[in-house]
Amino acid sequence: MTTLHSKAAAAFLKDSDNATWHDATFWALRDKRDGMARGLGEWERLRQTASDIKKHTLTHLDTYLERFADSAAANGATVHWAKGAREMNTTVLDILRRHGVKKMVKSKSMLTEECGTNAFLEQGGIEVVETDLGERILQLMRQRPSHIVMPAIHITQEQVGRLFERELGSEKGNYDPTYLTYMARLSLRDEFLTAQAGMTGANFGVAETGDIVVCTNEGNADMATSVPKLHIAVMGIEKVIPDYASLAVFQRLLCRSATGQPTTTFTSHFRKPRPGGEMHIILVDNGRTGILADPDHWQTLKCIRCGACMNTCPVYRRSGGYSYTYFIPGPIGINLGMAHDPKAYADNVSACSLCCSCDNVCPAMVNLSEQIYLWRQRLDSLGRANSEKKLMSRGMKVVFDSPALYNIALRLAPLANHAPRFALYNGLNAWGKGRELPQFANETFHEMWKKGEVK
Numbered sequence: 209m210t211t212l213h214s215k216a217a218a219a220f221l222k223d224s225d226n227a228t229w230h231d232a233t234f235w236a237l238r239d240k241r242d243g244m245a246r247g248l249g250e251w252e253r254l255r256q257t258a259s260d261i262k263k264h265t266l267t268h269l270d271t272y273l274e275r276f277a278d279s280a281a282a283n284g285a286t287v288h289w290a291k292g293a294r295e296m297n298t299t300v301l302d303i304l305r306r307h308g309v310k311k312m313v314k315s316k317s318m319l320t321e322e323c324g325t326n327a328f329l330e331q332g333g334i335e336v337v338e339t340d341l342g343e344r345i346l347q348l349m350r351q352r353p354s355h356i357v358m359p360a361i362h363i364t365q366e367q368v369g370r371l372f373e374r375e376l377g378s379e380k381g382n383y384d385p386t387y388l389t390y391m392a393r394l395s396l397r398d399e400f401l402t403a404q405a406g407m408t409g410a411n412f413g414v415a416e417t418g419d420i421v422v423c424t425n426e427g428n429a430d431m432a433t434s435v436p437k438l439h440i441a442v443m444g445i446e447k448v449i450p451d452y453a454s455l456a457v458f459q460r461l462l463c464r465s466a467t468g469q470p471t472t473t474f475t476s477h478f479r480k481p482r483p484g485g486e487m488h489i490i491l492v493d494n495g496r497t498g499i500l501a502d503p504d505h506w507q508t509l510k511c512i513r514c515g516a517c518m519n520t521c522p523v524y525r526r527s528g529g530y531s532y533t534y535f536i537p538g539p540i541g542i543n544l545g546m547a548h549d550p551k552a553y554a555d556n557v558s559a560c561s562l563c564c565s566c567d568n569v570c571p572a573m574v575n576l577s578e579q580i581y582l583w584r585q586r587l588d589s590l591g592r593a594n595s596e597k598k599l600m601s602r603g604m605k606v607v608f609d610s611p612a613l614y615n616i617a618l619r620l621a622p623l624a625n626h627a628p629r630f631a632l633y634n635g636l637n638a639w640g641k642g643r644e645l646p647q648f649a650n651e652t653f654h655e656m657w658k659k660g661e662v663k
Contacts, residue, residue: 211555211594217527231525233361238519240468241569254461259573261454262510266500272415272448273491279418283480285487293323296492300325300407300440301332303488307438309334309404313396315422315429316340317409318356318513319442319492321535337399339428341392348375354529356536357466357515362528396428406432408478410443411512412458413489416451419479420489423462423472430476437485441478445491446500446509458512461571466514499547504582508543510572517566517576523559532556539566539576546583554592557583621648 221227245251265272277287290296304312312329314336320326326336326347338347342360346353348371353359360368369383378391408429412421420441422429433439449455463469481487500506518524518538529537534545534553542560545553557580566576587593607613624632625647633640656662 211558212533213527213531213555213559216531217523217559220528220531221526227526227528230362230528234519234525237466237468238516238569241465241516241519244464244468244470248460248464254457255571255573257457258461258512258571259510261449261457262572265449265454266446266506266509269445269448269500272450273445276413276415276418276448277491279415280489281418283418285418285479285481285489288488288490290490290492290494292494293492296323296442296490296494297325297328299490300442301329301334303438303440304329304334304405305332307404307486309438311335311337311399311403312405312407312440313337313339313399313403313432313436314406315408315424315432316343316359317407317442318353318536319409319444320407321353323442323492323494325442337396337403339396339399339426339432340424341389341426341428344392344396345371352530352535354537355515355518356513356540362530396431400431400435403432403436405438405440406436407440407442408432410441410447411462412455413443413448413491414450414452414455415448417479419477421455422476422478423459423474424476425467425469425473427474430474433476433478434482437482439478439481439485439487440490441488442490442492445493445496458571462512462514465516465569465571495548502547505543505547505579507574508540508547508579510574511540511544511570512572513540514571516569516571517574520565520569522561522563522565527559532559539580540574543576543579543583550583550586550590551592554583554587554590557587558594615654618652618654622650624648 248254280287288299290299310333312334314320314326316338317325326338329336338344340359342358343353345360345363345368349363354362365383365385365388368388369378369381372378372388372391373380376391376395378388382388408420408422410420411423413419414421420443424430449458459471459475463472478487496509499509515538517540518529521538524538532538532541532545533555534541534548536544539560542553542556545556560577560580562577562581564577567574567578570576588598607617624645632645653662
């Protein structure tokens with residue numbers, strides 16, 4: 209039984225040059241991350257501290273959320289609570305309509321991707337403009353992100369040039385990146401100046417001070433909140449952290465893990481409304497308390513959305529972001545998708561080699577591969593187990609439960625060395641696509657052991 213992921217991955221790999229480039233690009237990011245890690249003698253201690261802070265905060269989430277809400281309200285912000293995606297989107301639309309907003313500029317937010325906010329607001333008559341360059345390119349192309357940090361990394365400059373010719377009136381045939389960035393800046397500057405509201409996500413919410421902290425390399429979040437007088441910030445409840453000392457730990461880990469930079473170009477702290485303006489903060493659950501109650505998978509909520517697990521994952525690098533059915537790809541996307549709707553996103557759990565590389569690079573020490581393994585054990589109870597693999601497992605159980613059958617299989621195994629290729633490499637042997645079977649030894653380990661040949 210072929211999964212949706214494997215079908216999409218096969219289509220991605222047909223363009224071998226692009227697949228090779230994709231693999232090399234993200235491995236280069238992994239290499240830069242390793243260089244940054246080696247440059248800090250306390251790197252592993254920082255990771256452990258980050259993990260401990262997240263564990264402490266998540267196990268005292270009610271306390272820190274109330275503290276954050278009280279601090280934010282004391283600063284003059286209006287705090288809203290949303291149980292699910294529709295409640296969040298309705299709250300945003302109500303705020304915008306009360307202020308007569310027709311256009312809203314928006315900084316990159318994976319939470320709004322999760323909740324389908326753009327489409328909801330557009331159906332409500334609001335023009336939504338993405339201001340992160342990658343997100344804006346994808347919005348104009350009507351595509352979704354293929355990576356959580358570099359959402360349009362799969363788009364070539366020639367594709368962007370042709371898009372800008374159609375949408376922004378840029379020079380025909382001028383695909384110079386500097387020029388294309390200049391054209392995007394001109395276009396977005398007008399959007400900033402004519403919007404009546406700005407929206408940001410949140411990398412962190414500091415409970416002690418009520419700050420919303422947003423990390424960007426383009427400064428678009430600052431523009432979205434400094435020109436319009438209405439600022440709406442949406443934040444998943446797992447993003448809250450205790451204090452500035454905790455923030456310092458995550459700040460040292462986030463960008464180094466994501467892009468191999470010491471820090472983002474802009475780390476913006478939003479605490480109060482602008483003079484004469486309003487700041488609204490919406491704290492969103494959308495299934496997070498359910499994940500927190502799951503003893504096997506609560507650690508998913510420790511994720512700080514750096515994308516390091518994608519950059520190192522051999523499956524993501526060689527299959528692309530669009531091969532996954534959940535909107536977040538890679539190891540963290542597999543786990544988040546299963547946590548939100550295991551029947552809908554069960555195809556993705558096959559997209560893992562269980563190499564554990566993601567665990568080794570995660571700045572918050574999320575046990576990603578272990579969780580994927582645990583999800584695989586639940587596939588049968590969900591009715592999503594692979595029937596071919598179940599049949600093979602039953603056959604192997606019969607052989608392994610019978611010493612006589614096991615020994616016969618060992619003696620006959622070398623015959624496969626002389627079998628015609630078509631008998632071994634066919635549609636039934638998915639493993640053999642791109643791999644060569646090993647040669648079976650003529651003498652078994654048991655036979656060698658009995659003869660004393662094994663020391």
